[in-house]
Amino acid sequence: MTELDLQLKNDFENLPEDFWDFKKATTRDLTHGLHYYPATMVYPISQNILKIVQEHTEINSLMDPFMGSGTVIVEGMLGGIHELYGTDLNPLAVLMSKVKTTKLSEQQIAYIQNDHKNLLITLSEKINKVADEFDNYIQTDLKLDITAKAEWGNSADKYIKQYFENKNKTFNFQSFTNLGFWFTPRVIILLQTIKNAIKKIDDLCIKDFLLIAFSETVRTVSNTRNSEFKLFRMRPDKVATFRPDVFEEYFKILDRNISKMQDFVSACKSNSQLHINFDDTRILNTIPDDSIDLVITSPPYGDSRTTVAYGQFSRLSLQWLDLDYTTQQDVINIDKNLLGGKPYIHKEQWSFLGSNTLVDTLERISDKDPFRADDVFSFYVDLDKCLYSITKKMKTKSYQFWVVGNRTVKLEKLFTDKIIAEMAVKYGLTHLFSFGRNILNKVMPSLNSPTNEKGLRVKTMTTETVVVLKKE
Ligand SMILES: C[S@@+](CC[C@H](N)C(=O)[O-])C[C@H]1O[C@@H](n2cnc3c(N)ncnc32)[C@H](O)[C@@H]1O
Known part of the structure; x- marks a missing residue:
């Protein structure tokens, strides 16, 4: 670890235990409150990550490759970042993010x-x-x-x-x-x-x-x-x-x-260059290689077709909006096109992603339901592609902050925080440290029945982990 890595680790690890819970924070200030969206990031998370990192190093470019409603991009503007990059595969998220970051006269x-x-x-x-x-x-x-x-x-x-x-x-x-x-x-x-x-x-x-x-x-x-x-x-x-x-x-x-x-116009004094695009994070065509100083992002949890259905949430709006860059058929298929939307059936590749934690968990899920295991695997295959493409866009010595939730499938907890850290190694990334937070007011079911058995309910995510990676 370099001096800077250690300083950052020290700063993040020495905060009060409940610092990241933001119990009293409202989430709908300024343009954050322009439109609802599923599983939004509570904005003080990105605001504080950015503030702490900026105390130690200059950040010229910030990217959120799963930008959703644009929370991180709005915070990047307020934080005076010069170049802001945001991508999403949901056209409503793209429109929302554009509007939230376009100051009106x-x-x-x-x-x-x-x-x-x-x-x-x-x-x-x-x-x-x-x-x-x-x-x-x-x-x-x-x-x-x-x-x-x-x-x-x-x-x-x-x-x-x-x-x-x-x-x-x-x-x-x-x-x-x-x-x-x-x-x-x-x-x-x-x-x-x-x-x-x-x-x-x-x-x-x-x-x-x-x-x-x-x-x-x-x-x-x-x-x-x-x-x-x-x-x-x-x-x-x-x-x-x-x-x-x-x-x-x-x-x-x-x-x-x-x-x-x-x-927002009164609060935001900077004039950032905005690059908000409809793009697939597995590819990221719209972002130049080796150009990004910092990533702050929260990827989907891998259950877009079931629990957090971004496409379903957006469908009626998009059908009415009829935007130039989508067809009515695309709108119906959004959830299928997102990470993990299409199942893979290649058991022999489980270990190719480089995560032992993932392989162990998939084996336990597979004993109960092999199809479900393939389903879960397909999400991590996609997430791994994103790790690769995101890292390609980053400068060397840059940091990535991944805010992730660990969901439960067939009563088996998927430690996405550990899986990401393990998969990242093959792309030249080092896992510097992770820290946790309690989710207090996220709009999503806190209980569900993953086995579909009536009456049997287990707790789903009530905590999130922020995984910090560095491109060496
Ligand atoms: C947890 S949400 C992000 C929420 C965001 N942080 C906010 O505050 O609104 C995850 C986002 O990832 C997007 N997504 C899923 N798969 C994608 C892909 N392959 N490429 C781009 N975006 C994708 C979803 O459309 C969703 O908007």
Whole structure:
């Protein structure tokens, strides 16, 4: 270890035991609070890692290769880092991170508060009437059950087209599979009106800022149960009587976001170069080799298809947003494309990753369920690819801070912190030290049944470990 390594180790290891728990920290200050996202990093973690490292060495470039909602990138801006790199394979995460890190000017904010809002207020009365008439047509004239999966649930687009054609009117709307299952007739008309108004705006920064408020509105006025990150529809009796005030919801979110953006603009004095991209961390095409001084990141836990479903969380928003760089099919497949999304079936390769801890655990899982073991292995194969590509982008003598959780599969704990440290050796990385933290208010289930046996519940992650690696 060099003098600097020792100083860092000393600083991190001599903090009070509960320092990293951030019991009283709010997580939604400044632009951190612009949009919800699953498994976000509590921002004081990256803020403090950055502060401590900056006390000892100059950091010019910071990367979060699993940037999610952009927490680390926002903190990098506030910390005055010159070059910031963020990547994610979820298009909603990319949009969110861009918006959270794009400072709006007073004129841009005034445009939103006056021109944009006034336009919608003017439209509101007329369009609410249209939405009610359409709802009447569906429920009273056609007598369709808006809670059923058939007819309205899976053919809403047919009825919308038919209604407006009969009236000799055109109404451009976003169509996607099961539109009516997730949205009631009036909500579709009102959401589409807001989206059409946003689409007409030329200023891309304003447009994206509004799209983020629109995206959150989509969730709150959809038929999903909003207390969950996964897609679960409300009970039919709830759907039947659900009449959200869509414009009101949108204005509420927009006003909150404007105030958070104003706070961010006041707090952030630096002008960082931002490189926020849709990219696969297994590849990282968008980042130059040997260019990064510091990584702070929290990778997915490896259960994107089940517990923390980033794709499911983002699906309705992305289907409505219809962003240029994604197709509707990509949106459906997000969880499959993330780390561990596709299973491998090559038992003989378990040891190739260089982690004995992983091999031992896979053997124990395999005794209980061989398919599950392959599933778990596929996640670590992917994670290993990320270790390689991330390290390639790093300068020599640079540090990587990995915030990881150790989940349980088939009652076997997967020590991802140890596995990462062991796999990293073959890429010329040294494991310097690790430190732990308690998770106090993460929005995720703290209990589940990994064996799918009723009544048998084990604790999942309530602690996280920060693994510190160095490129030699
Ligand atoms: C734990 S979350 C990161 C949360 C982030 N720290 C925040 O505060 O919002 C992990 C992220 O990794 C992304 N991800 C998973 N597999 C990926 C891959 N192969 N390439 C890029 N991003 C990926 C997911 O979309 C998700 O946003």
